[in-house]
Amino acid sequence: MAEITRVVLSGATGRMGTTLARLVGEDDGMSLAGGIGRIPEAGCDIGCPVVATPETAGEWIRQADVVIDFSSPELLARLLEMHGEALAGVALVIGTTGLGADDQRRIDEQARRSPVLQAANFSVGVNVLLALAEKAAAALGTEYDVEIVEAHHRRKVDAPSGTALALGESVAAGRSVALADVRVDGRSGRPGERPVGEVGFHSVRGGDIVGEHEVMFIGERERVTLGHVAQDRALFAEGALRAAKWLAGREPGAYSMRDVLGLG
Numbered sequence: 636m637a638e639i640t641r642v643v644l645s646g647a648t649g650r651m652g653t654t655l656a657r658l659v660g661e662d663d664g665m666s667l668a669g670g671i672g673r674i675p676e677a678g679c680d681i682g683c684p685v686v687a688t689p690e691t692a693g694e695w696i697r698q699a700d701v702v703i704d705f706s707s708p709e710l711l712a713r714l715l716e717m718h719g720e721a722l723a724g725v726a727l728v729i730g731t732t733g734l735g736a737d738d739q740r741r742i743d744e745q746a747r748r749s750p751v752l753q754a755a756n757f758s759v760g761v762n763v764l765l766a767l768a769e770k771a772a773a774a775l776g777t778e779y780d781v782e783i784v785e786a787h788h789r790r791k792v793d794a795p796s797g798t799a800l801a802l803g804e805s806v807a808a809g810r811s812v813a814l815a816d817v818r819v820d821g822r823s824g825r826p827g828e829r830p831v832g833e834v835g836f837h838s839v840r841g842g843d844i845v846g847e848h849e850v851m852f853i854g855e856r857e858r859v860t861l862g863h864v865a866q867d868r869a870l871f872a873e874g875a876l877r878a879a880k881w882l883a884g885r886e887p888g889a890y891s892m893r894d895v896l897g898l899g
């Protein structure tokens with residue numbers, strides 16, 4: 636009989652959590668062990684028991700093959716603090732964005748005990764776009780000004796999006812600079828003339844936009860635009876489940892969608 640991948644969802648009752656629960660339910664190779672989300676009653680709808688805090692999820696985690704987190708920086712931090720040891724050997728797929736330096740440090744520490752795959756965006760298209768942005772930035776150089784524009788639904792709480800920042804990291808890598816040294820979020824007042832090498836970020840929020848990203852390389856007489864439009868968040872959930880199956884059973888370490896997709 637084929638192996639079943641047992642999944643725990645962190646953020647189970649949210650937009651991504653419920654989409655993931657539906658797709659896991661449709662997949663003969665996966666089963667839901669439990670979920671963490673603030674609305675335990677939602678367990679009936681998503682097809683597995685849900686608890687409101689990670690404290691009581693320890694047993695599920697110990698028995699799981701993979702924990703998939705699309706929640707908030709706060710819940711992810713508590714999960715790692717509370718269950719770092721229970722998670723040893725359990726694969727961890729992280730989609731949560733808006734993380735700070737301390738959150739990232741905790742994730743990197745966990746990657747010494749568990750296989751951890753973190754991605755700001757699980758769509759195949761965006762991961763190809765990240766590679767294209769790096770190539771374009773290297774080829775065009777700083778004669779071309781880079782502006783990154785992203786648009787999301789009105790309920791998104793972090794800005795710029797994780798994907799926009801990942802695109803900025805690609806541009807910075809292509810130019811061999813640190814993003815923190817060239818990043819500018821929006822402009823207002825009299826910021827003065829645009830310095831050479833700056834990477835600008837602009838966030839649009841409204842309605843039900845799933846996720847749109849554009850990287851503009853703006854020269855004196857031409858403009859190169861690379862972009863991606865997500866039309867359905869099942870796109871991200873499918874990518875996360877593909878990553879989960881790929882990751883379960885691997886050695887501890889930090890992995891990326893590049894590894895899953897063989898993008899080098």
Ligand SMILES: NC(=O)C1=CN([C@@H]2O[C@H](COP(=O)(O)OP(=O)(O)OC[C@H]3O[C@@H](n4cnc5c(N)ncnc54)[C@H](OP(=O)(O)O)[C@@H]3O)[C@@H](O)[C@H]2O)C=CC1
Pocket residue numbers: 645646647648649650651652671672673674687688705706707709710729730731732733754755756757758793797868871
């Ligand atoms: N990497 C990728 O491809 C993608 C990443 N994302 C990211 O995933 C994250 C979640 O997105 P989305 O599903 O839209 O957000 P939602 O707000 O819809 O879902 C978040 C879920 O986490 C729960 N949660 C958050 N904080 C806590 C807490 N402290 N205790 C208990 N439960 C908590 C929420 O419960 P409650 O609703 O009750 O607050 C909810 O179930 C975001 O960071 C987003 O940017 C999103 C899409 C794709």
Ligand SMILES: O=C(O)C1=N[C@H](C(=O)O)C[C@H](O)C1
Pocket residue numbers: 732755756787791795796797798799845846847
């Ligand atoms: O919050 C969202 O919805 C999304 N968040 C991710 C991000 O911050 O880049 C990925 C996707 O764009 C949807």
